[in-house]
Amino acid sequence: MIEIRNLTKAFDGFTALNGLDLHVKQGSIYGMVGVNGAGKTTAIKHLAGVYRQDAGEVRIDGIPVYDNAALKARVGYIPDELYFFPFYTMGMQRGFLRRMYGERGKWNDERYEKMRGLMGLDEKRRLGKFSKGMQKQAAFIFAMSAMPDVLLLDEPIDGLDPIVRKVVFELIIEDVAQRGLTVLISSHNLKEMDGICDAVGIIKAGRMGIERDLDDLKADVHKIQVAFPQENAQKEGEATCALVGHKFEGLDILHHEKRGGVELFVIRGVHDEVEAKIKALNPLLYDHLPLTLEEVFVYENLH
Amino acid sequence: MKTFIDDGFRKNPCFNVPLLIEQLKRFWVIPAVTLLAYLLFVVLMLFTASQNSWNNPSRIMINILMMEHPVILVSSVLAPLCAAASLFPHHYSHPANTAFASLPISRRQLFVTNLAAGVLMFVIPLLILGLILLIPVRLTIVNTGWNMQPLSQWVMNREVFAGQVVNTPLAVGAFFLRAVLTSGFYFALGIMAVSVVGSRVIAGMIALAVSFLPVVVLGLGWVIAEFYVFGFSHAGAFFTDRVMLYMHPVSMGVLLNNSWRGGQFAPAPYGMWPFYLSHILLTAGMLAAGYFCYMRRKAERTGETVVFTPLKNIMVFILSLAGMGIGGVFFMAMFNGSRAGYYFGFVMGFALAYIIAQMIAEKSLHIWYKIKKLPLFGGIALGMYIMVHVITSGVMYGYTTHVPDMNNVAGVYIGIPIRSYSNEGRDFTFVTDRAVIGRTLAIHGQIVEERRMLRPLNTIGMWSSTSRWNTMSIERFTVTYRLNDGKMISRMYSLPRDFMQRSGAEALLREEAVILSYYPALLDTAFTSRIEIFLRGPAGQEQHPVVVYSRAQIESLTEALRRDTVRDAVNERQWRAGEIPWPNRDNPFSASVNIHRIINEDGRPLQWNRHFWFSEPVYTTEWLRREFPEIYALWRES
Numbered sequence: 028m029i030e031i032r033n034l035t036k037a038f039d040g041f042t043a044l045n046g047l048d049l050h051v052k053q054g055s056i057y058g059m060v061g062v063n064g065a066g067k068t069t070a071i072k073h074l075a076g077v078y079r080q081d082a083g084e085v086r087i088d089g090i091p092v093y094d095n096a097a098l099k100a101r102v103g104y105i106p107d108e109l110y111f112f113p114f115y116t117m118g119m120q121r122g123f124l125r126r127m128y129g130e131r132g133k134w135n136d137e138r139y140e141k142m143r144g145l146m147g148l149d150e151k152r153r154l155g156k157f158s159k160g161m162q163k164q165a166a167f168i169f170a171m172s173a174m175p176d177v178l179l180l181d182e183p184i185d186g187l188d189p190i191v192r193k194v195v196f197e198l199i200i201e202d203v204a205q206r207g208l209t210v211l212i213s214s215h216n217l218k219e220m221d222g223i224c225d226a227v228g229i230i231k232a233g234r235m236g237i238e239r240d241l242d243d244l245k246a247d248v249h250k251i252q253v254a255f256p257q258e259n260a261q262k263e264g265e266a267t268c269a270l271v272g273h274k275f276e277g278l279d280i281l282h283h284e285k286r287g288g289v290e291l292f293v294i295r296g297v298h299d300e301v302e303a304k305i306k307a308l309n310p311l312l313y314d315h316l317p318l319t320l321e322e323v324f325v326y327e328n329l330h
Numbered sequence: 331m332k333t334f335i336d337d338g339f340r341k342n343p344c345f346n347v348p349l350l351i352e353q354l355k356r357f358w359v360i361p362a363v364t365l366l367a368y369l370l371f372v373v374l375m376l377f378t379a380s381q382n383s384w385n386n387p388s389r390i391m392i393n394i395l396m397m398e399h400p401v402i403l404v405s406s407v408l409a410p411l412c413a414a415a416s417l418f419p420h421h422y423s424h425p426a427n428t429a430f431a432s433l434p435i436s437r438r439q440l441f442v443t444n445l446a447a448g449v450l451m452f453v454i455p456l457l458i459l460g461l462i463l464l465i466p467v468r469l470t471i472v473n474t475g476w477n478m479q480p481l482s483q484w485v486m487n488r489e490v491f492a493g494q495v496v497n498t499p500l501a502v503g504a505f506f507l508r509a510v511l512t513s514g515f516y517f518a519l520g521i522m523a524v525s526v527v528g529s530r531v532i533a534g535m536i537a538l539a540v541s542f543l544p545v546v547v548l549g550l551g552w553v554i555a556e557f558y559v560f561g562f563s564h565a566g567a568f569f570t571d572r573v574m575l576y577m578h579p580v581s582m583g584v585l586l587n588n589s590w591r592g593g594q595f596a597p598a599p600y601g602m603w604p605f606y607l608s609h610i611l612l613t614a615g616m617l618a619a620g621y622f623c624y625m626r627r628k629a630e631r632t633g634e635t636v637v638f639t640p641l642k643n644i645m646v647f648i649l650s651l652a653g654m655g656i657g658g659v660f661f662m663a664m665f666n667g668s669r670a671g672y673y674f675g676f677v678m679g680f681a682l683a684y685i686i687a688q689m690i691a692e693k694s695l696h697i698w699y700k701i702k703k704l705p706l707f708g709g710i711a712l713g714m715y716i717m718v719h720v721i722t723s724g725v726m727y728g729y730t731t732h733v734p735d736m737n738n739v740a741g742v743y744i745g746i747p748i749r750s751y752s753n754e755g756r757d758f759t760f761v762t763d764r765a766v767i768g769r770t771l772a773i774h775g776q777i778v779e780e781r782r783m784l785r786p787l788n789t790i791g792m793w794s795s796t797s798r799w800n801t802m803s804i805e806r807f808t809v810t811y812r813l814n815d816g817k818m819i820s821r822m823y824s825l826p827r828d829f830m831q832r833s834g835a836e837a838l839l840r841e842e843a844v845i846l847s848y849y850p851a852l853l854d855t856a857f858t859s860r861i862e863i864f865l866r867g868p869a870g871q872e873q874h875p876v877v878v879y880s881r882a883q884i885e886s887l888t889e890a891l892r893r894d895t896v897r898d899a900v901n902e903r904q905w906r907a908g909e910i911p912w913p914n915r916d917n918p919f920s921a922s923v924n925i926h927r928i929i930n931e932d933g934r935p936l937q938w939n940r941h942f943w944f945s946e947p948v949y950t951t952e953w954l955r956r957e958f959p960e961i962y963a964l965w966r967e968s
Contacts, residue, residue, distance in 0.1 A: 038630050077431040077629050100434030110425035112356055126348035127433060 028053035028209045029074065029177065034083035036069055043069045045233035046083070051226070054207040056199070058220040058241070060324050061230035067213040068107060070230070071181045074211065075104040087177055100133060103175030105166045107182045111154040117143075117165055118150040121172075128173040139172035145194050160186035167195050171202070177209045178202075184216045196223055221320035229324060241320065248281065248323050249301055251292045254312035278304060281326040293318070293326045344442045346435045353447035357416050364409045365455040371401040373462050387466065391497055394463065395505045397512070397583050406512040407580060409455070411537055413448035414520025415530045420632065422528055427632040441624050445521065445617070452513040460506040463497050508606075512579040515609050516541075518616035525623035526641055528633040532690065536645075544573050546652065576608040635691050646687040647707055653683020654711060680711060731781065733774045738813050742770045744844050745808030745822075759850045760812045761843050769838055774809055776833045777823055784825065803827040805906070807835055827907065836907060845899040852892040857927040858884050861891075863954070864922040865965045876954065876961055883957060890953035891923060894944050919965065921947045 029051035036044040044066045051057040061067050072078045073085045076092050076099050085092050092098055111120055121139060128134040143150065146164045148157075154165060163186045170178065178199065184192060200223060202208035214220055220227070221241070228238040237244065278301060282293035289312065294301050298315075306313060372394060379387045393399045397406075420430035420440075430440060516537070523537040524530075539546075574581035582605055623638070631637035636645055657679015658672050665671030684704055688697040741760025761767070777784060803826055810820040830836045838844060846853055861884060863876040878887055904910045923942040944950060955962040 072428065072629070075428070075432045077428050079628065094436050096434050096436040096439060099432060102432070104428075104432045106425065106428045106432075108425040108428070110423070110429040112352075123348065123352045126351065127346075127435075 028055075028088060029057075029211060030084070030086045030089070031070065031073070032084040032086075034070065034073060034085060035081045036066075036073070036078060037081055043233055044073075044083075047230065047233060048235050049228055049238065051209055051211055053209050054203055055225040056203060056210040056212065056223050058217075058224035058227045058320070059211060059213040059230065060215075060217060060220070060227060060320075061236075065230040066233040067230055068181055071104075071179050071211065071213055072106075074177075075099075075102060075106070075179055100128060101176040102179060103170035103173055103177070104179040105163075105170050105181065105183055107185075109162050109166050111162070111165075113155065114153060115155075116151050116153050117148055117157075120154060120165075120169065121150070124169050124173065133174045135172050135174050138174070139168060142168040142171060142194075142198070146191060158186075160188060160191070163187055164191055164195075171198060174206075175208070176206075178211070180210065180212045180214075182214055183212060184214055184219050192219065199223070217321035217324055218319070224320075227320065227323075244323060245318050245320075246298065247295055248318055248326065249292075249294050249296070249298060250316040250318045250322065251294060251301070251305065252289055252312065252314040252316055253292065253305060253310040254289045255308070256311045293322070343436070344438060345446065346439045346443045349433075349435060349440070349443045350447050353417055353444060354450060357413065357447070357451065360409055360412050360416065361451045361455050364405050364452065365458055367401050367405055368455055368459045372399060372459065376463075376466070388496065391463070391466070395496065395501055397505065397508055402509060403580055403583065405455075406452075406509055407516050409452045410448065410513045410517035411520045411534060413451045414517055414524050414537070415533055417444040417448055418521075418524045421524050421533075421627070421637075422530060422633055424632050427629050431629055437625060441621060448517050448521075449514065452517065453510055456506055456509050456513070460502050463502050463505070464499060467495060467497065508579075511606065511609055511613070512583075515579050515613045515616075518613045518620065521620035522616045522623070525620040525627065526636055526638060528631065528637055529635055529693070532635050541578055543648075544577050575605055577612060579609050582609075635693050642691045646684065646691055647710065649687035649690075650680050650684040650707055651711060653686070654680035657682070676715075680708060684708075731778050733771055733778055734811050734813060734819060736764075736768060736771055738815075739767050739771065739811050740814050741812040742767050743810040743812070743847055744770065744839065745806075745810070759847050759853065760810075761847045763843050766838070766841060766843055769834060770809060773833045773835050773838065774821070777807075777825065777829075780829070784823065784829070805830060831907070836903065840900050840903050842896050845896050846892065849892075849895055851925040851927060852888055852895060855881075855884055855888050858888065858925055860884075860926045861887055862924040862926070863887075863950070864924075865954075865961070866918075866920045866922070867965055868918040876958055886957070887950070887953055888925075890949040891925075891942060893949040894947050895942065897948065898944065898946075919947075919951070920945050921950055923950070 029049070031047055031049040034044050034047040034049075035042070047066065047070055049059070049070065059067050059070065069078065073080055074087070074092060076094065079093050087098055087102065090098055092102075112123070115123075125134045125136070146168065148161060148165060148168070154162060157165060163183070167183070183195075187195065196219075199208070199210055203210060212220060212224065224241050226238070226240045227244055229236040239247075279295040280292060281295055282291075284291050292305075302313075302315070376387055376390045376394070379385055379390055390399075394402065397403060420427040431437075433440075435443070519537045519541055520533070523533040523540065527533040527536055576582075627637045636642040654676050657675035657677075659675065661671040661675025661678065662669075663671075664675075681704065684707060685697065685701075688700045689695055692700070741762045743760045804824050805827060806822055807825045807830070808820070808822045810818055812818055825833075825835065827836075830839075851858065859879075861878045863878075865876070878884055901910065905912055921944050923944070925942070951962075954965075
């Protein structure tokens, strides 16, 4: 559905994207994460048709995005920095967008009214007078009412209260399930993304670091808690050193910390192999803890 | 596989109706304010003016149709520039850029739709104004005069007569088209500016500056040349004005409407189409340049002063050059025409303007890292300056000190700074009297001979006001030769009065042949079809002019006018030379005269009015007493 290949973009000598590859399947929710300045917004702006790439390909359904009006009619985009026509009320903005998208039969008034009712926004009030969160809600309503096939969200959670967030994500998931909506979310709020994303791409310095289904990603990184008997302290120390020192072939330790007698490891590798190698050291305690997306992101980026 | 070139886009790949409606809704205030200005300051004025006042409805109507009305001129510039600055917010603001770029329209659709919206914004008010102008169909001309002449030439294509309806659909249509063309010119200029600039303020400044750029460049060259070349060539001002006519619709209107430049630009010999065509082509060119730059500009450059780096350098250089010129003139004036002050001003002005220009270009006060490029920019400017210097002092120097050979001169025309100069028609003649030509060449030779003494005065005279010439006893002396091969050489010098006296220039200016060369209407009566005399006494102007049609009366009246003209001109020269006191201009019995001529030029009969005013019409009065004793008596009794 969404495909970015070898995307390169430089701004006045600074290379923001340096051969980025990204793939999003139709009907999936893709979380794009990365540290500040990694190139997330730049990548999204290419998908929204705002930026023209220096090199590489940006396609949706195999069609180049840039300056493709028909394709953009199928893409909903909520940028980080919102813009509405000055002095426009929500109703006026809706009128404009209805004409713009209605020309192609896309606008859904019923959905607009439903969402506006759920969020309690006054249609006669100027958008400029709305709070930041309300503006974000309005942007969601506009984007969702245009019935997009692709939804691009750049930091969508900022400013939304938990109730609205829940409503929004429920609607998105509903659209994904019923209409095959494809969603790409760029966010720092990894906890939220953890709950809804099917796949995740971690961008590092303008390149794709890891891109995988969320389940696969989590299956590859393990958070393990171990403790060894006190009488085997010497041995335990050796074992720990052995783990940390990568003496076990095939174990890739991303993180290690000691909390009293208990040691915490984040290890990349095949689950069974990791478990076998650690259990071979006869630990007193062996726990495989659930790993959050945030932890994966942090450890992957720190490593 | 789907291609997603849907029917809506295929149907209209250049235009988006919803956006057009929205843009008109968003910026309705621009056409509304323009229309309000038209209604309040044009229509209301027209409908409420008194028929008996000088500024009667007929005159206002003519001013409107000539586009001489200030509100129409100003709105023709401001409304389109405001539209251009308002319709492209995506050039100034990143969030707006993101919002517009992600709308389901192509860049071309966005540009063309905004273009159409802007055009409608100035066309709709003009259309309404045009329709309103058609309503008062009986607003007529109550007095004809020299200032009606341009209208007759290029709006009506003929002279306007008393009682004639002027706001015909054709004339109003011509006004509408010209007003639209003028507004379109500025809209295209605005679009070109906003396409390369990321700031409304800078775009506005650049739009206004660019329209004067050709003249500024010419002016800069002229200033430098003037400093090194002795004797200002009239061709410079002529060329500058010609550039303005072709490149600047408002200037065209001003130049044509005010025939104070000796009528050189009266449109009759050229017609209006070359100017219109030039403006249409320039408008199309600017739109094409605007479109090209619009399509090339990158979204990430939004908000930058100049979105194309090479253009940024060009802008800095041009501003630096302008600063150099202004600095040079300023410091030269400060140091009383000193050349050292001129050079000092050049350097100071260039450096200061460079710093300011860099601040504008980078939108920052911290541009000190750019100072290292100043020597490079300064070096280029110095190179250009040296080139101009070499051309003017090397190539042109010999030319400008050249006095033509007597055998090559077919005629001579000497500009006479007398009061009626400003009202003169375009049709001056050359004096072909060999004795006058010989005297003129001798005086010109003497001027060139004494140029080392005269040059400083020439420079000061160039930058001084007329009042300062009087205190400095400096006069301008203009001489134009028509050579045997048809070429013309024109020179203007600022000369001290004592030089005027001892060189014989003063005596030459009092020669009847020289004075009358400015009044061909008085020299050749073959084209005169009628002469009107408007008499004014203590009670005011007589309502019914004396109109002379018979050949015999035209001949005798022309002779009287000729003698009055020479008398007045000589009196004025005598006053300027301090020989007599200021001539009495408060005579209650004065006369205005229109000599109506029909000249066949290039196969076209052109009607031409020559206007005279005499405060003391001695010989004309005598003629009137002889030919129309009853009217004379009534006039004198009034």
